[in-house]
Amino acid sequence: MNHMAIAALKTQRRNLVQSMFDEGVLDNQFNQLQDLQDSSNPNFVEEVIALFCNDAERIITELNRYLNDQNVDFSKLDSYVHQLKGSSSSIGAYRLKLACVNLRQASEERNKEECAGAFNSIRREYYVVRSKLQVLMQLERHIVNLENQQ
Amino acid sequence: MAVDKTQFHVLAVDDSLIDRKLIERLLKTSSFQVTVVDSGSKALEFLGLNYEDDDHNDNEHEQRDSNSDEDEDHQDLGVNLIITDYCMPGMTGYDLLKRIKESSCFRDIPVVIMSSENIPSRINRCLEDGAEEFLLKPVQLSDVNKLRPHLMKARSNSKDFDSH
Numbered sequence: 001m002n003h004m005a006i007a008a009l010k011t012q013r014r015n016l017v018q019s020m021f022d023e024g025v026l027d028n029q030f031n032q033l034q035d036l037q038d039s040s041n042p043n044f045v046e047e048v049i050a051l052f053c054n055d056a057e058r059i060i061t062e063l064n065r066y067l068n069d070q071n072v073d074f075s076k077l078d079s080y081v082h083q084l085k086g087s088s089s090s091i092g093a094y095r096l097k098l099a100c101v102n103l104r105q106a107s108e109e110r111n112k113e114e115c116a117g118a119f120n121s122i123r124r125e126y127y128v129v130r131s132k133l134q135v136l137m138q139l140e141r142h143i144v145n146l147e148n149q150q
Numbered sequence: 151m152a153v154d155k156t157q158f159h160v161l162a163v164d165d166s167l168i169d170r171k172l173i174e175r176l177l178k179t180s181s182f183q184v185t186v187v188d189s190g191s192k193a194l195e196f197l198g199l200n201y202e203d204d205d206h207n208d209n210e211h212e213q214r215d216s217n218s219d220e221d222e223d224h225q226d227l228g229v230n231l232i233i234t235d236y237c238m239p240g241m242t243g244y245d246l247l248k249r250i251k252e253s254s255c256f257r258d259i260p261v262v263i264m265s266s267e268n269i270p271s272r273i274n275r276c277l278e279d280g281a282e283e284f285l286l287k288p289v290q291l292s293d294v295n296k297l298r299p300h301l302m303k304a305r306s307n308s309k310d311f312d313s314h
Contacts, residue, residue: 041175051171086287090166
């Protein structure tokens with residue numbers, strides 16, 4: 001029975017990952033991460049994702065704060081977006097990375113309205129990738145648990 | 151001290167927590183011994199280079215002979231390659247590169263720069279000023295595999311005391 005359950009979960013996982021690639025939520029860099037995970041580092045992807053989420057949320061909070069200032073400090077903004085762009089790129093969060101590029105552009109133009117719009121996109125893309133990755137990690141854990149019971 | 155002559159020690163420098171984790175895993179997967187630090191100043195500290203007073207240029211020639219044994223020690227027991235991010239607060243990767251290349255003790259350690267930004271003038275400047283390679287982020291396993299020849303060459307060069 002477990003065989004079927006495991007197979008079904010693996011199909012779900014494969015479909016979820018494929019849809020994330022198809023939608024551009026993830027890019028090939030995510031594959032690179034998975035390739036670095038092995039039996040000696042079985043939680044590598046999960047750990048990287050956790051670090052990423054903590055970092056991203058910290059940055060999003062800061063960005064929000066700076067954007068709500070009367071006089072927006074665009075260079076501080078840019079510095080934070082640069083960080084988020086870097087870590088998005090490192091885990092393969094493609095659309096989130098693009099949203100960061102847009103905010104950097106708006107920030108360079110010192111356009112507060114555009115920045116606000118670009119920031120909303122960042123927030124949206126972050127929550128999309130975070131929730132899908134959370135589902136993915138849950139599936140992974142479930143599969144590992146069942147496989148360990150074999 | 152018994153040293154595995156085939157294992158190389160890489161010092162990785164990056165201010166990003168995620169990128170530090172990634173580069174560490176990439177390097178370990180490629181069988182390198184790894185030390186990771188989060189800034190250029192910590193890198194210099196790790197090397198034992200006090201970055202405030204490395205103006206040894208005047209004494210360079212006198213120190214060279216007495217340092218030659220230490221150089222070999224640094225190659226065998228210390229750091230064989232430094233891989234650093236370019237964009238870091240305080241000391242950039244380029245600043246670190248310059249410090250290393252200006253140091254009589256450490257100038258022979260190959261330095262590799264990583265950057266998320268593909269800026270040709272930046273790349274050229276780093277390569278002209280002594281960087282062995284310039285890698286675009288995100289760094290891949292295939293990039294890390296390109297490092298080994300630089301390490302092999304540096305190791306064989308360090309056997310020549312008077313090559314410089």
